[in-house]
Amino acid sequence: IIGITNSKAENFSAWYQEVVLKAEMVEYYQEISGFFVLRPLSMHIWNTIRKWFQGHIEEMGVEETSFPMFLSKTSLDKEKDHVEGFAPELAWVERAGDKKLEVPVAIRPTSEAVMYPYYSKWIRSHRDLPLRLNQWNSVVRWEAKQTTPFLRTREFLWQEGHTAHLTEEMASKEVLEILELYAGVYEQLLAIPVVRGTKTENEKFAGGYYTTTVEGYIPSNGRGIQGATSHALGQNFSKIFHITVEDPQNKGQHVNVWQNSWGLSTRVIGVMVMVHGDNKGLVLPPRIAQLQVVFVPVGINKNTSPEDKKKHEDQMDEMRVTLKKAGVRSESDWREGYTPAWKFNDWEMKGVPLRLEFGPKDAAKEVVSYARRDTGEKGEVPIADLATKIPELLETIQADMYKKAEISFREHRKMITKWDDVLPSLDEKNLVLIPFCLDGKCEDRIKELTTRADDNRDVPENQKVPSMGMKSLCIPFEQPQVNDLVPGETACLNPECKGKAQKWVMFGRSY
Numbered sequence: 001i002i003g004i005t006n007s008k009a010e011n012f013s014a015w016y017q018e019v020v021l022k023a024e025m026v027e028y029y030q031e032i033s034g035f036f037v038l039r040p041l042s043m044h045i046w047n048t049i050r051k052w053f054q055g056h057i058e059e060m061g062v063e064e065t066s067f068p069m070f071l072s073k074t075s076l077d078k079e080k081d082h083v084e085g086f087a088p089e090l091a092w093v094e095r096a097g098d099k100k101l102e103v104p105v106a107i108r109p110t111s112e113a114v115m116y117p118y119y120s121k122w123i124r125s126h127r128d129l130p131l132r133l134n135q136w137n138s139v140v141r142w143e144a145k146q147t148t149p150f151l152r153t154r155e156f157l158w159q160e161g162h163t164a165h166l167t168e169e170m171a172s173k174e175v176l177e178i179l180e181l182y183a184g185v186y187e188q189l190l191a192i193p194v195v196r197g198t199k200t201e202n203e204k205f206a207g208g209y210y211t212t213t214v215e216g217y218i219p220s221n222g223r224g225i226q227g228a229t230s231h232a233l234g235q236n237f238s239k240i241f242h243i244t245v246e247d248p249q250n251k252g253q254h255v256n257v258w259q260n261s262w263g264l265s266t267r268v269i270g271v272m273v274m275v276h277g278d279n280k281g282l283v284l285p286p287r288i289a290q291l292q293v294v295f296v297p298v299g300i301n302k303n304t305s306p307e308d309k310k311k312h313e314d315q316m317d318e319m320r321v322t323l324k325k326a327g328v329r330s331e332s333d334w335r336e337g338y339t340p341a342w343k344f345n346d347w348e349m350k351g352v353p354l355r356l357e358f359g360p361k362d363a364a365k366e367v368v369s370y371a372r373r374d375t376g377e378k379g380e381v382p383i384a385d386l387a388t389k390i391p392e393l394l395e396t397i398q399a400d401m402y403k404k405a406e407i408s409f410r411e412h413r414k415m416i417t418k419w420d421d422v423l424p425s426l427d428e429k430n431l432v433l434i435p436f437c438l439d440g441k442c443e444d445r446i447k448e449l450t451t452r453a454d455d456n457r458d459v460p461e462n463q464k465v466p467s468m469g470m471k472s473l474c475i476p477f478e479q480p481q482v483n484d485l486v487p488g489e490t491a492c493l494n495p496e497c498k499g500k501a502q503k504w505v506m507f508g509r510s511y
């Protein structure tokens with residue numbers, strides 16, 4: 001059978017794996033587990049994101065760089081505090097050919113330790129600031145946990161931006177500019193709403209000063225997912241790597257520069273699949289779809305005369321040219337030996353946003369029949385109006401996909417003021433906003449208190465009650481303006497905590 005055999009609601013993880021494989025997005029790399037091949041459909045999405053993001057950071061004055069993919073043990077040991085937690089994920093090269101390496105080298109899991117010795121060398125005067133470099137590359141993190149395409153892989157493509165500034169103000173301004181671009185990748189390209197906020201002490205990048213993040217929501221399981229992070233590093237790394245400039249305010253004094261680092265990876269593609277996909281397969285937002293429109297000829301069969309078939313083909317080619325001129329990416333499916341219905345299923349599985357059916361009856365009426373992938377809605381467009389109506393329809397699809405996801409996310413963000421309402425709310429696939437004291441120990445306890453002892457009931461997958469506890473996802477920039485939380489007065493929601501709530505914090509089961 002073609003088409004997706006797993007149901008998204010019944011077995012989400014099996015559905016996901018099946019979709020990314022059958023839609024020809026990825027291939028499992030059989031030779032070594034945890035690695036995947038990205039196929040053209042995925043690379044088109046990644047390249048669309050890259051072009052958009054690259055254009056914006058160039059406007060900001062960010063330049064491109066490319067550093068070696070290996071780092072030496074010596075430079076790694078320099079920042080052992082922040083790396084130590086990650087050491088198990090480092091992949092090492094010990095030998096080249098049959099020669100043992102004097103000093104083993106690690107494959108970069110991220111490039112701070114590779115780049116910052118050179119930041120120290122290049123940044124002498126405050127005139128060298130701001131230094132803003134970004135690189136598009138891949139990194140390796142030898143995950144111990146189960147890997148899954150796009151969401152958790154041992155190698156992934158990303159961009160990593162690393163900047164240095166004279167003052168904390170200049171650095172913090174950029175942190176937010178970049179975060180807004182990350183939100184734009186999700187909201188404008190992938191039709192996915194995200195909540196912007198700050199990570200708590202427990203969840204921030206340990207080597208940094210503070211972390212800002214865009215958080216997504218997966219309706220199928222009600223879990224939160226980190227979308228991308230923009231970190232203020234403070235002066236932590238410039239102290240470790242001695243990146244200083246003479247203070248223009250008072251000569252002779254040296255100040256450590258203020259740094260940021262920011263990253264967005266191919267994980268975004270996995271989020272898009274999970275949020276928009278359905279039981280027929282992928283549903284692609286038109287702005288990132290390699291193929292936006294597929295023409296399928298109908299009503300053509302062995303009784304059709306060769307000249308009629310030829311005429312039909314020419315008309316379809318003409319329509320494709322019209323669409324190409326209007327900036328629409330389309331193909332015609334003339335595959336022999338497959339019924340239109342078979343073709344409809346195939347393109348639906350691959351997520352093509354809009355199908356145009358064209359048969360002799362349509363030709364007679366000088367229309368083309370359309371079917372939207374997101375809603376299934378059908379209709380007709382006069383051939384004469386293609387150049388305007390089809391781009392409009394694609395933008396409508398993009399907007400409707402976003403709207404649907406935004407409503408779903410908004411409806412599943414619950415403000416909770418009674419501790420006993422937390423678990424039931426999580427079990428209804430919600431994220432929760434709770435009055436929280438911001439203390440790391442309290443957060444650890446909240447995770448424990450909301451972890452259900454797995455009683456190993458052998459219930460069917462979709463009734464299996466998730467046992468994981470809730471983590472903090474972010475402190476939303478947009479704090480609910482209600483008086484249920486008076487900072488410093490309202491109690492932290494954790495019943496065991498004596499502390500006072502400082503902020504509404506979004507918690508949830510998460511990836």
Ligand SMILES: O=C(C[C@H]1NCCC[C@H]1O)Cn1cnc2c(c1=O)CCCC2
Nearest residue numbers: 086089109110141160161205261262263
């Ligand atoms: O990578 C970062 C911070 C920063 N790196 C650059 C891009 C933005 C941001 O991700 C955090 N981090 C996550 N994961 C790991 C490391 C690590 O530093 C280092 C060791 C292996 C695993």
Ligand SMILES: [Mg+2]
Nearest residue numbers: 086089141143
């Ligand atoms: Mg990790």
